[in-house]
Amino acid sequence: MRKVLTVLVCCVAVFAAAQESGVVSLDFKGLKKTKEPFLRRLLKVKPGLEYDSVVVRKDIERLNRLPGFAIARDSVVFSPVGVKVYYILEENFTIIPGARIATANDGSFAYRLSAFEFNFLGNNQLLGAYYERNVFDSFGVFWEHPFLFSDQLGVGFNYQDITRQEPVFFEQGDKDYRFNSKQWEGKLIFSFDFNNEAELGALFVQERYSFDGLDPVPNTPAALNADKLFYRAAYRFIDLDIQYQYFDGFQSSFVGQYIHFLNGDSQAEVFLQDFVSLRNDFLWYKRVGKGGNWANRLRLAATIGNEESPFAPFTLDNQLNIRGVGNVVDRGTGAVVLNTEYRQTLYEKGWFVVQGNAFLDAGAWRDPGEPISQLFDGSNTRVHPGLGFRLIHKRIFNAVFRLDYGFGIGAGASNGIVFGIGQYF
The missing domain is CATH 2.40.160.50 (membrane protein fhac: a member of the omp85/tpsb transporter family)
Incomplete structure (x- = not known):
């Protein structure tokens, strides 16, 4: 029984570590006029970097300041392979x-x-x-x-x-x-x-x-x-x-x-x-x-x-x-x-x-x-x-x-x- 519990704890720890290991993808929802390559160059969250909720929050604030967007929100999905970040955008008429x-x-x-x-x-x-x-x-x-x-x-x-x-x-x-x-x-x-x-x-x-x-x-x-x-x-x-x-x-x-x-x-x-x-x-x-x-x-x-x-x-x-x-x-x-x-x-x-x-x-x-x-x-x-x-x-x-x-x-x-x-x- 003790061995089973040890294995379960190790699995949970490995899974949690994998969840926090890094950003595996950054995707945008709601883009119509704004170019995706422009946003990827501008924003600080990038695939391959460590996930940081503070950086995500700053990206969202920066998006909200851009004339092209009425509002920006984020959605973060943790998975065994890493973190998937989505920026959900409502574009302005500009x-x-x-x-x-x-x-x-x-x-x-x-x-x-x-x-x-x-x-x-x-x-x-x-x-x-x-x-x-x-x-x-x-x-x-x-x-x-x-x-x-x-x-x-x-x-x-x-x-x-x-x-x-x-x-x-x-x-x-x-x-x-x-x-x-x-x-x-x-x-x-x-x-x-x-x-x-x-x-x-x-x-x-x-x-x-x-x-x-x-x-x-x-x-x-x-x-x-x-x-x-x-x-x-x-x-x-x-x-x-x-x-x-x-x-x-x-x-x-x-x-x-x-x-x-x-x-x-x-x-x-x-x-x-x-x-x-x-x-x-x-x-x-x-x-x-x-x-x-x-x-x-x-x-x-x-x-x-x-x-x-x-x-x-x-x-x-x-x-x-x-x-x-x-x-x-x-x-x-x-x-x-x-x-x-x-x-x-x-x-x-x-x-x-x-x-x-x-x-x-x-x-x-x-x-x-x-x-x-x-x-x-x-x-x-x-x-x-x-x-x-x-x-x-x-x-x-x-x-x-x-x-x-x-x-x-x-x-x-x-x-x-x-x-x-x-x-x-």
């Missing part, structure tokens, strides 16, 4: 039209139409373009292949021709310029590991400011022409768990630019000199119960080298930082912005979700020529609480139609509706 509606600075109707493919050729390439009417016509075209050379290295290129009516705030008064910027950008895209991404790039930019008609603001330039070279670096730390419309975790996104003046007219040399631009977004999300999501963004921004120039790079704008404030209502050489909102799922059936939200947007700006202490003395602070709703398609990437209404607090504060595609942050 050809996304976009629309944005606003009021232009001259009071006319402004809009932006776009179309982007986020899983071009089934390997997570981005291809897209937009057209914008904002007093004048603008357009841009984009292509990115984050994994062109390997699972860690890719490239991106874009061209934009932007023409808008841009307010600039001089001490003598406000002045609306016709602003045109032609931009050519190329960049390298790095995915160092599961949590860390970076970009290095350069932009050649031709900037033109012009004013026609009688000048309402004396002693200010009527025109500026400059060619610039932007050196750009970006870094992202991502630790997010995404389940359809719900986010949980932390992300930090840094963008630094050195803007070098190449040549231009004499006025441009005075107002459009070299400077450094720094910005970091800290984002934190928390699932609350079954249908709630608390979302937060802290944005810190500053420039070095153009503290006196009225052509400051950071704008106070509905679509960028504070909902309900208006379109390009101020410019600054420094900013601190906090956006916090609670999102609650009100209705969900199949692919369709209705989500309500309550938010608070608050920010402070440093005006050109002012000390950094202006960010904290309350003299240039905006506070806008508000309410909104979202209509969400769970199986179309970033298919979130949002509408928010922000209420300004304080004397002279503005209120307003903000439309858009995608969550605000």
